[in-house]
Amino acid sequence: MIKQLYQDWIKGIWRNNPVFVQLLGMCPTLAVTTSLINGIAMGCATCFVLVASSLMVSVIRRLIPGEVRIAGFTIIIATFVTVAELFLAANFPLLSKTLGPYVPLIIVNCIILGRAEAFASKHSPIRALADSFGMGVGFTLSLVLLGSIRELFATGGIIGTRILPASFENWVVMIMPAGAFLTLGFLIGLFNMIESKLKSHKVTMSQGHMTQVKNS
Amino acid sequence: MTHIILIFIAAAVTNNFVLAYFLGVCPFLGVSKRIESAFGMGLATTFVMCVAAILTWLIYHFLLIPFNLLFLRNVTFILVIASAVQVVEMFLKKFNPVLYRALGIYLPLITTNCAILGLALFMVMRQYNFFESVAFAVGGGVGFTFALTVMAGIREELEMADVPASLKGAGITLITAGLLALIFMGFAGIIAT
Numbered sequence: 126m127i128k129q130l131y132q133d134w135i136k137g138i139w140r141n142n143p144v145f146v147q148l149l150g151m152c153p154t155l156a157v158t159t160s161l162i163n164g165i166a167m168g169c170a171t172c173f174v175l176v177a178s179s180l181m182v183s184v185i186r187r188l189i190p191g192e193v194r195i196a197g198f199t200i201i202i203a204t205f206v207t208v209a210e211l212f213l214a215a216n217f218p219l220l221s222k223t224l225g226p227y228v229p230l231i232i233v234n235c236i237i238l239g240r241a242e243a244f245a246s247k248h249s250p251i252r253a254l255a256d257s258f259g260m261g262v263g264f265t266l267s268l269v270l271l272g273s274i275r276e277l278f279a280t281g282g283i284i285g286t287r288i289l290p291a292s293f294e295n296w297v298v299m300i301m302p303a304g305a306f307l308t309l310g311f312l313i314g315l316f317n318m319i320e321s322k323l324k325s326h327k328v329t330m331s332q333g334h335m336t337q338v339k340n341s
Numbered sequence: 342m343t344h345i346i347l348i349f350i351a352a353a354v355t356n357n358f359v360l361a362y363f364l365g366v367c368p369f370l371g372v373s374k375r376i377e378s379a380f381g382m383g384l385a386t387t388f389v390m391c392v393a394a395i396l397t398w399l400i401y402h403f404l405l406i407p408f409n410l411l412f413l414r415n416v417t418f419i420l421v422i423a424s425a426v427q428v429v430e431m432f433l434k435k436f437n438p439v440l441y442r443a444l445g446i447y448l449p450l451i452t453t454n455c456a457i458l459g460l461a462l463f464m465v466m467r468q469y470n471f472f473e474s475v476a477f478a479v480g481g482g483v484g485f486t487f488a489l490t491v492m493a494g495i496r497e498e499l500e501m502a503d504v505p506a507s508l509k510g511a512g513i514t515l516i517t518a519g520l521l522a523l524i525f526m527g528f529a530g531i532i533a534t
Contacts, residue, residue, distance in 0.1 A: 148511055151366035152455040196423060199452075203416040210415070226462040229415050233453045235367060302361050303522035310508070310515030317507035 130255040137259030143236045144267035144309075145316040150236040154268060155305040157227050161283055164272025166220050168265025170213065170228060172258070174205045175237050179245040179257035181205075186246045198241040199232070206231045236260060274308055275299045345476045348469070352480030355529050358456050359488040360522040362463075364481075365456030369489055370514055372444075379493035380486065381440045385429060387482025389451050390460055392425045394478035397461040398471055418461045419452075426452045456485055491521065 143149045150171070157167045178201050182189075189197045210228045213221040221228065231237070240260055245253040273283055279299035281289040298304045358364045365386070372382045397418050405411055430448050433441045441448070451457065460481050464474045495517055504513045 148370060149367070151370065152363050152459075155366060156363040195449075195452075196420075199419055199423060200416060203419050207412060207415050211412070226459060226466060229462055230364075230455050230459055232415055232419055233455045233458050235450075235453055238453055298523070301522070301526065302363065303519045303526060305363070306515050306519030306522055310512050310517075310519060313515065314505070314508040314512035317509075317512065321507065 130252065133252050133255040134259035137256065137261070137263040138266065139263070141260075142263045142267060142316075143260050144264060144271075145313055147236075147239075148313075149239055150234045150264060151309075152230060153227055153234060154264075154271065155302070155309060157224055158268055158272040158275055158305060159279070159300045160276045161269065161272045162220070163223060164268035165265070166213070166217070167224060167227065168261075168268040170209045171231055171234060171236070172261030172265055173209055174202060174231050174234075175240060175257045175261045175264075176254065177205045177208075178202045178237055179240055179253045180250055182241045182245040183248060183250040183253035189246075194246065195238070195242070198238055198246075202237050202241070203232045236264060271305075271308060271312065274312075275304055279304070345472055348473055349476045349480035349483075350531070352477050353484040353487065354525070355531060357484045357488055357525050358459070358481045359485055360518070360525045362459065363455075364459035365454050365485055368450065368454055369485075369492060369518070370511065373489055373492040373496055373514075376490060376493045376497065378443045379489040381443055383482070383486025383489045385433065385440075385444065385448065386451055386454060386456065386485055387479070389422070389425050389429050390457055390478045390482045390485075391475065392429075393422045393457050394460060394464060394474050396421045396425065398464065398469075398474045401465055414465070418458060422457050422461070423452045456481065488521070492518065495521075 137143065141147060144151075144154050153167050153171065157163045178198070181201050182198055206229060209231070210221070213224070213228060240257050244256045248256070276283055276299075277288060278296045281287055281291075281293050281295050296304070299308065352358065356362065359366060359369045368382060368386070373379050400417060400421060401414070405414060405417065410417075426449065429451075430441075433444070433448070460478055464477055469477055492514075496514065499513060499517065508516070
């Protein structure tokens with residue numbers, strides 16, 4: 126049981142990472158990652174909506190008729206997004222202003238509807254919780270990575286602390302839309318490279334194991 | 342009048358929905374493999390955008406504001422958009438089955454296309470009047486179709502290109518989109534804002 130939950134949780138972080146593998150939720154991923162703080166805020170807001178709506182969908186999964194399930198899920202998601210939006214506006218007005226329309230746009234983040242449809246509507250609440258939390262963490266980590274890389278190259282530091290040497294000419298393009306596309310493109314390339322290295326490593330490992338077995 | 346034309350041009354070119362606001366990136370990456378389906382998708386989205394903009398504007402100004410129901414904004418908008426997509430889907434199925442089949446799964450996905458909801462939200466946040474909103478919707482749709490078709494043209498050529506193995510697929514597509522966004526930045530000077 127615990128192992129099953131762990132499996133549900135961990136797959137969202139690397140093997141089924143929503144951003145790098147499934148290419149879902151591109152709109153907020155690219156739009157708000159101009160800085161680390163924005164990335165974290167967006168990641169947490171999305172994570173909250175994802176977990177809350179997955180849980181809700183899973184709890185009432187037997188009550189929703191099949192024909193109207195997508196509409197039902199969407200309304201659940203929209204409700205939680207409104208909660209998150211009002212919470213941000215009340216407690217972090219500055220942040221809520223920078224993120225602007227991208228907070229209500231969480232409604233159309235395909236990750237959330239995707240998890241509701243593909244996982245939460247078919248599994249028990251506790252497994253839906255593990256799955257959506259994993260996906261949320263995976264999404265937040267991707268946003269943090271993207272946000273810190275863009276902020277680092279655009280301003281030469283992260284959250285006001287200069288990291289790169291003073292002689293470094295800031296790449297202004299990194300906070301522009303073009304920088305978002307380019308950074309994510311190269312990151313996905315890197316992700317694929319690591320993944321294929323890991324795979325070939327595993328294959329040679331298991332082959333080595335097989336020959337060992339044969340020899341013995 | 343010039344004001345409305347400027348809103349149109351800004352939404353279509355200088356502040357392109359896809360390449361400057363990242364609205365509708367999912368179909369931009371998903372449906373941009375063939376020029377014909379990209380163009381069809383663009384037209385369908387443009388149509389839904391216009392319908393959704395008109396409906397959401399009317400509902401926002403004649404229902405939500407008078408009855409002080411602004412907290413229902415997100416829920417109402419997404420419902421209006423979902424219904425508009427449903428209507429377009431039934432319409433296409435009846436009158437243009439070829440395009441209907443070509444679009445396939447991507448047609449219902451217009452509902453979760455951020456460009457539509459984004460359009461409605463931007464329109465409300467910038468307090469556009471009715472005609473400005475329509476111009477904004479048409480401009481946004483044209484810009485989306487434009488970006489999608491250009492991307493599809495490039496990707497048809499990319500299939501023949503020698504791309505490093507790990508960048509194949511999504512990686513090279515995003516890098517191409519980045520270069521396109523750089524090109525669109527060049528349009529920024531046409532309108533003095």
